[in-house]
Amino acid sequence: MPPMRLAILLGPDLKDALQTDPEGLHDALEEFHPEDIAEIVEDLELDLTLALFRALDEELAADVFERLPSELQTELFEHMSKDRAVELMQEMDPDDLADVVQELRDEDEQLATDLLTRLEAADPEVAEGVRELSAYDEDVAGGLMTTEYLEVGPETKVWQAIERVRRAAVEDGVETIYYLYVVYAQKLVGVVSLKDLILSDNALTLEELMTENVVSVRVTDDQELVAATIAKYDFNALPVVDEHGNMQGVVTVDDVVDVVIEEATEDAHKMGAVEALEEGYLETGVLQMFRSRVLWLSLLFVGGFLTATVMERFSGQLASAITLAVFVPLIISSGGNSGSQSASLIIRALAVGDVTPSDWSRVLGRELIVSVALGLVLGVLGFARAFFAGGPQDDPWLLGAAVSLSTVGVVLVGSLCGALLPLAIQRIGLDPAVSSTPFIASLVDVLGLLIYLTVASLILGLAA
Amino acid sequence: MPPMRLAILLGPDLKDALQTDPEGLHDALEEFHPEDIAEIVEDLELDLTLALFRALDEELAADVFERLPSELQTELFEHMSKDRAVELMQEMDPDDLADVVQELRDEDEQLATDLLTRLEAADPEVAEGVRELSAYDEDVAGGLMTTEYLEVGPETKVWQAIERVRRAAVEDGVETIYYLYVVYAQKLVGVVSLKDLILSDNALTLEELMTENVVSVRVTDDQELVAATIAKYDFNALPVVDEHGNMQGVVTVDDVVDVVIEEATEDAHKMGAVEALEEGYLETGVLQMFRSRVLWLSLLFVGGFLTATVMERFSGQLASAITLAVFVPLIISSGGNSGSQSASLIIRALAVGDVTPSDWSRVLGRELIVSVALGLVLGVLGFARAFFAGGPQDDPWLLGAAVSLSTVGVVLVGSLCGALLPLAIQRIGLDPAVSSTPFIASLVDVLGLLIYLTVASLILGLAA
Numbered sequence: 001m002p003p004m005r006l007a008i009l010l011g012p013d014l015k016d017a018l019q020t021d022p023e024g025l026h027d028a029l030e031e032f033h034p035e036d037i038a039e040i041v042e043d044l045e046l047d048l049t050l051a052l053f054r055a056l057d058e059e060l061a062a063d064v065f066e067r068l069p070s071e072l073q074t075e076l077f078e079h080m081s082k083d084r085a086v087e088l089m090q091e092m093d094p095d096d097l098a099d100v101v102q103e104l105r106d107e108d109e110q111l112a113t114d115l116l117t118r119l120e121a122a123d124p125e126v127a128e129g130v131r132e133l134s135a136y137d138e139d140v141a142g143g144l145m146t147t148e149y150l151e152v153g154p155e156t157k158v159w160q161a162i163e164r165v166r167r168a169a170v171e172d173g174v175e176t177i178y179y180l181y182v183v184y185a186q187k188l189v190g191v192v193s194l195k196d197l198i199l200s201d202n203a204l205t206l207e208e209l210m211t212e213n214v215v216s217v218r219v220t221d222d223q224e225l226v227a228a229t230i231a232k233y234d235f236n237a238l239p240v241v242d243e244h245g246n247m248q249g250v251v252t253v254d255d256v257v258d259v260v261i262e263e264a265t266e267d268a269h270k271m272g273a274v275e276a277l278e279e280g281y282l283e284t285g286v287l288q289m290f291r292s293r294v295l296w297l298s299l300l301f302v303g304g305f306l307t308a309t310v311m312e313r314f315s316g317q318l319a320s321a322i323t324l325a326v327f328v329p330l331i332i333s334s335g336g337n338s339g340s341q342s343a344s345l346i347i348r349a350l351a352v353g354d355v356t357p358s359d360w361s362r363v364l365g366r367e368l369i370v371s372v373a374l375g376l377v378l379g380v381l382g383f384a385r386a387f388f389a390g391g392p393q394d395d396p397w398l399l400g401a402a403v404s405l406s407t408v409g410v411v412l413v414g415s416l417c418g419a420l421l422p423l424a425i426q427r428i429g430l431d432p433a434v435s436s437t438p439f440i441a442s443l444v445d446v447l448g449l450l451i452y453l454t455v456a457s458l459i460l461g462l463a464a
Numbered sequence: 465m466p467p468m469r470l471a472i473l474l475g476p477d478l479k480d481a482l483q484t485d486p487e488g489l490h491d492a493l494e495e496f497h498p499e500d501i502a503e504i505v506e507d508l509e510l511d512l513t514l515a516l517f518r519a520l521d522e523e524l525a526a527d528v529f530e531r532l533p534s535e536l537q538t539e540l541f542e543h544m545s546k547d548r549a550v551e552l553m554q555e556m557d558p559d560d561l562a563d564v565v566q567e568l569r570d571e572d573e574q575l576a577t578d579l580l581t582r583l584e585a586a587d588p589e590v591a592e593g594v595r596e597l598s599a600y601d602e603d604v605a606g607g608l609m610t611t612e613y614l615e616v617g618p619e620t621k622v623w624q625a626i627e628r629v630r631r632a633a634v635e636d637g638v639e640t641i642y643y644l645y646v647v648y649a650q651k652l653v654g655v656v657s658l659k660d661l662i663l664s665d666n667a668l669t670l671e672e673l674m675t676e677n678v679v680s681v682r683v684t685d686d687q688e689l690v691a692a693t694i695a696k697y698d699f700n701a702l703p704v705v706d707e708h709g710n711m712q713g714v715v716t717v718d719d720v721v722d723v724v725i726e727e728a729t730e731d732a733h734k735m736g737a738v739e740a741l742e743e744g745y746l747e748t749g750v751l752q753m754f755r756s757r758v759l760w761l762s763l764l765f766v767g768g769f770l771t772a773t774v775m776e777r778f779s780g781q782l783a784s785a786i787t788l789a790v791f792v793p794l795i796i797s798s799g800g801n802s803g804s805q806s807a808s809l810i811i812r813a814l815a816v817g818d819v820t821p822s823d824w825s826r827v828l829g830r831e832l833i834v835s836v837a838l839g840l841v842l843g844v845l846g847f848a849r850a851f852f853a854g855g856p857q858d859d860p861w862l863l864g865a866a867v868s869l870s871t872v873g874v875v876l877v878g879s880l881c882g883a884l885l886p887l888a889i890q891r892i893g894l895d896p897a898v899s900s901t902p903f904i905a906s907l908v909d910v911l912g913l914l915i916y917l918t919v920a921s922l923i924l925g926l927a928a
Contacts (some may be wrong), residue, residue, distance in 0.1 A: 031675065031677050032677055033677070033679060033697055035696055035697050035698075037911040046525045046644050072564075080636075080746060122662055151793075161739065162662075165662070166662060166663060167664055169659055169662075170663055177659055178642055178658075178829045179801050182669065194642075194658070195633055195641055198626075198629070198630060198633075199630060199633055199634055204803075209686065211495065211497060213496055213497070215496050215497065226723070230718075230721060231718075231721045231722060231725060232499055233497055233499050233862060234499075234718035234719075235718070236700060236717070236718070240518075246864070253700070253717050253718065253721065254694075254695075254698035254700070254717065255698075256693060256721060257691070257694060257695040257698075257717065257720060257721060257724060258726045260721060260725060261695060261724060261728075261816060264724070264725075264728035264731075264732075264812075265812050265816060267728075267732065268728075268731065268732065268735065268808050268812040268815075269808055269809065269812065270809070271732065271735065271736075271808060271901075272735075272803045272804045272805050272808020272809065272901065273801060273804060273805055273806060273808075274808060274809055277915070278808075279812065279814075280787075280813060280815075280818035280819075281809055281812075281813035281818050281819050281824060281827075282818060282823065282830075283818075286830055286833050286834055289830065289834050290834050290837050290838065293802075293805050293834065293838060294837075294838055294841055296801075297798070297801055297802060297804075297805065297838055297841075297842065297875075298842065298845060300797070300798075300801050301794070301798050301801075301842045301845055302793045302845060304793065304795065304797050304798065304891070305849050307793035307794050307797070307851060308790050308791055308794050308853065310792065310795070311789060311790040311791075311792070312790055312853070315787075315789075315790065318786055318789055318861070319783075319786045322782055322789075323779075324778050325775060325779075325782055325786075326775040326776055326779065327772055327775075328775070328789070328792055328793060329769050329771035329772070329775065329792060329793070329796055329909055329913060330765070330769065330772050331770070332793055332797075333764070333768050333771070333796075333905065333906055333909055334761070334764075334768065334801075334814045335764050336797075336800070336902070336905065337737060337760075337761055337764050337906070338757075340737060340901055340902045340905075341737055341738050341757050341760075341902070342734060343735050343736060343763065344732050344733055344736020344738060345733065345736065345741075345745055347732070348728075348729050348732040348745075348747065349744060349745035349746075350532070351732075352725060352729060352744075352811065353744050354746060354747075355745035355746060361745065362746060363745075366746075366753065366879050368751055369750050370750055370753050370754050370757065371757075373754050374754065374757060374761055375760055377758055377761075377762060378761065378762065378765045380468065381762060381765055381766060385769050385772060389772065402901060407765075409762075423916040431904060435777075435901075436804075437735075437804055437901045438800070438801040438804045438805070438901075439803075441801075441905065442797055442801070443795055445793055449793060464861075
């Protein structure tokens with residue numbers, strides 16, 4: 001395992017190695033993946049990290065730096081020479097650099113401005129790229145894309161294009177060289193893969209070779225759409241255009257994998273009524289964790305006051321037949337559970353694009369059938385439990401009927417709320433995942449109580 | 465939008481085009497992405513689909529065929545000539561072909577055997593690859609990988625390797641040509657990217673050029689680990705080795721994007737107490753949908769009988785102070801909600817590898833602090849609600865104290881169950897996502913009732 005060998009290498013011997021054999025250390029580190037080096041760097045003392053960065057080639061140093069947590073990036077920038085910092089910035093991928101600069105602005109505005117001014121002087125093109133990319137939100141195509149890609153004219157010959165690939169990879173350090181985008185009058189008109197290029201007759205033009213129907217996304221498209229498009233077509237990279245169809249950048253599949261994981265985590269948290277966390281569970285501070293939970297939990301609790309109000313309304317009936325109260329938790333939880341099931345099915349179906357709000361009538365039809373069937377199964381079980389429950393003053397048949405009929409109603413209402421509420425929330429433009437399982441369950445609690453207490457009072461002939 | 469133009473093209477005119485201008489149709493289709501053609505094919509009549517497949521080049525036909533639903537693949541195989549079917553099979557990617565064959569075996573064993581025998585005669589190497597890949601489960605690295613990749617010896621010169629890439633792409637149709645894997649005595653010893661290759665001196669050997677610390681996975685590694693590794697290192701492809709380090713195949717990032725989405729959907733469904741579905745929400749039959757929900761819902765309902773049992777035990781206290789019953793739904797839902805929050809945080813943290821079961825003591829410590837703080841906030845709110853609730857016979861201070869103290873206890877117990885149960889379930893080797901939100905909520909219902917009714921009975925001085 002490379003990480004383990006690297007850990008040993010960078011352990012107690014690192015200080016020695018930096019002093020006695022910086023050359024050897026340099027060569028050894030070149031062999032490792034920047035991600036592995038970044039993981040070790042996170043646990044090093046600051047002075048060792050700075051020494052290590054001095055020992056690395058600029059390109060590898062930049063690759064490692066991009067992968068560090070933003071607080072550490074800021075700390076390193078504060079302690080290394082400004083010249084070295086600007087060198088690193090020039091070597092970074094533009095999309096990563098834009099992210100670093102955005103974070104740096106939040107943490108040390110002064111330093112960010114200073115470094116950007118120096119970068120402007122050293123390399124105006126890179127500085128311009130950062131400014132452009134920083135203009136987009138992090139969660140749209142523009143915020144994900146890189147401006148380093150290969151752009152060629154339609155008249156370019158195959159041999160010229162191959163030469164261009166070589167130059168781009170060597171001189172400009174362009175990472176994504178496996179597709180060439182054919183641009184005419186700024187418009188994206190075609191795409192040629194490096195594979196097609198090296199397999200083709202050198203004298204052909206790219207216009208003759210290119211695929212014209214290029215799938216692309218807009219700079220303002222949400223990252224979920226970007227991920228869905230890449231997943232659908234099995235692309236390694238996806239071009240991004242502006243509203244005029246002008247080529248703006250490229251999103252690569254490795255960034256999309258991160259997006260998909262991040263979105264799934266966000267949705268899972270929202271479905272559990274937790275505000276999305278920026279960091280992992282153990283990295284998030286206790287206070288931050290409290291904040292991410294307290295608002296939703298309090299809102300749900302205050303919303304739950306309605307259940308107490310409903311219970312108060314029926315306190316006469318409850319007092320005259322305490323057996324009625326016995327089944328309150330069972331009935332309302334069955335509504336909450338069926339609602340959670342429907343909600344998790346629909347929220348996920350919305351997230352992956354299987355269902356849209358316009359499908360509401362089909363969803364309604366399916367949930368009606370399925371939930372009545374489910375309600376009947378639970379109703380039979382509930383009848384059996386209630387039949388053997390009451391005291392000597394209760395009629396077991398009536399009590400059984402009251403519990404089983406209410407169960408059918410509550411499961412039906414729970415499923416319909418769970419399925420239709422996320423659709424409605426998406427329809428009005430909000431994220432359906434906020435109609436969390438606890439939110440659905442709390443809503444269904446109130447409705448379930450009303451159904452149960454009304455149905456049971458009628459069947460058992462209880463007056464208020 | 466290419467799909468729209470394609471839809472028009474393939475509309476009423478398709479039949480005409482197939483008869484009058486098969487050449488032109490063929491050329492037009494070559495311009496489109498196989499995924500777009502596959503989407504249209506799904507809505508076509510069978511005879512048109514068969515005619516269309518005859519009009520396509522073998523390579524494009526195979527690319528489209530791979531993307532069709534398995535029932536349609538079986539139907540097409542049943543209706544096209546055996547020779548054409550074997551031609552298609554030879555053109556498919558080995559990993560996709562293995563999936564197709566596995567599905568075909570389930571649906572038409574006879575046909576599967578017949579086609580494999582013919583494939584064996586036509587191309588023994590491809591048939592061998594299918595047999596090897598079919599041996600692995602779908603959800604491990606071996607089931608995801610393709611056996612078509614570029615393997616070279618360490619002594620190979622750069623110019624020979626480039627020639628090998630050309631040949632592989634043209635003659636063998638190898639898709640993943642952007643990495644060359646250096647293999648010595650069957651062992652994976654290094655990797656060289658196509659980019660490094662075209663930038664290097666032609667006379668170098670790959671041994672001099674290759675990266676030796678190759679990150680790889682085992683054939684038996686779970687697909688979640690494969691996805692996490694690719695995501696971590698931003699790879700486009702990941703080599704797969706057996707237990708001896710022998711090179712077996714390559715997993716590409718486009719397959720991993722599908723895995724990540726599929727796993728997130730499975731987890732979301734499990735967290736909502738639904739059995740994972742094979743197809744999308746609207747594609748799944750109503751009966752199948754019922755089956756995916758009924759078992760969990762019934763189990764939770766029968767488990768919920770315990771709440772009725774607890775209520776029966778306390779029926780004396782409930783009868784003597786009906787105000788006690790009023791707060792039952794509120795208290796138990798606050799436990800369920802805090803449990804859902806913790807569970808969604810921990811289940812997701814386990815899924816992305818942020819937390820392992822051995823972190824249980826840190827998790828316990830954090831949840832203790834956070835949940836007591838949350839419980840105090842809800843306790844204050846609950847006190848206010850209860851203070852103004854009771855009838856003339858109730859002491860508002862005592863009732864408020866009973867509700868607020870129980871709330872603190874229930875939130876604490878809910879959070880601890882929600883956080884620790886998934887860890888315990890993972891520890892004993894099951895999938896933590898099965899400790900779904902409804903499951904946690906139902907467990908906490910029973911515990912919450914016990915806490916509330918005991919605490920309240922003591923504070924209010926109620927005898928059984």
